[in-house]
Amino acid sequence: MTGRAEEVDAGEGEASRARDGGSSDWAGPLALLLRIPGVTDVLVHRPGEAWVDRGLGLERVDVALRDADAVRALAVRLAAAGGQRLDDASPVADARLPDGNRLHAVLPPVSPGCAAISLRVVRSQALTLADLAASGAIDARTAALLARIVRARLSVLVCGATGSGKTTLMASLLSLAAPHERIVVIEEAGEIAPAHPHVVRLVERRANVEGAGAVGLARLVREALRMRPDRVVLGECRGAELREVLSAFNTGHRGGMTTIHANSPRDVPVRLTTLGALAGMPAAAVEAQSAAGLDVVLHVSRAGGVRRLTQVCVLRSRDPGLEVAVAWAWESEGRWSEGPAWGDLAAALGDPADAAA
Known part of the structure; x- marks a missing residue:
């Protein structure tokens, strides 16, 4: 080239x-x-x-x-x-x-x-779940499952490595929110562009050359709660703003979403407690609020030129700490299968028979 x-x-x-x-x-x-x-x-x-x-x-x-x-x-x-x-x-x-x-x-x-x-390069228009299916990122049954997660207003944490497609997936999911819902998106840079009629954008402002005028992500999350949001969305959680996000998700603001960098779902509990430490939160507090406020963990990865959703998990409180349990997973044979936490996810969706039907 x-x-x-x-x-x-x-x-x-x-x-x-x-x-x-x-x-x-x-x-x-x-x-x-x-x-x-x-x-x-x-x-x-x-x-x-x-x-x-x-x-x-x-x-x-x-x-x-x-x-x-x-x-x-x-x-x-x-x-x-x-x-x-x-x-x-x-x-x-x-x-x-x-x-x-x-x-x-x-x-x-x-x-x-x-x-x-x-x-x-920031995508000017969100991909649909059909677009993701056409690219090989998901299949039809997984698309139906994701749509149900959004409709049920479960709080979602998207994890993955840099460039794996976290923001792309989150924008696609937000596009499925009901048109009457008010989505407030907080970002470091304006990358999330859901196809939705009611999106309010708040973008972090860096300090000027004199070191003044900064408006950080943590403050913007607090401000978002005063803007009558139906869904609070943080583009990437990478520091002390985790405290504000968990507080929002635990005080009636259901259906929110955020992303973090993590190489696998099993790394999520450690990442959450590490970010919480930056906000001065004890590990026990991070674990308790995460288990109560975050419902679903979606892991995306990139291999062979394909960005793919590989696991749908639930976050559970265990003694000790947190557990990320797999409910729906992409297998090496090229198919999706139910994991040990499938029943927990189905129950959260209100349909213990078949959550992806």
């Missing part, structure tokens, strides 16, 4: 035009890559080349960035387009770009030799 575009000119003039909104090509030679169907990430860390991910792993692409100065100029321009400062005094930027895509950029000497640019 190869791709070429006009070379990016270095210089602060480019960043100035981006800040003023006068530049229609702030992405430079990367604009063509961002428009390739299926691309989720575009990465640059040396002149003349980029790496793109279309679901099959990273692929090298030629780009017209002639030297390290050109890469730096592009990084500065991208940061400016996202309203962020990027220079020697502030060599790291994390921003949302005008097209909704997410930027992370690092300048030398933090990134020795050449600036490093990482772009995450």
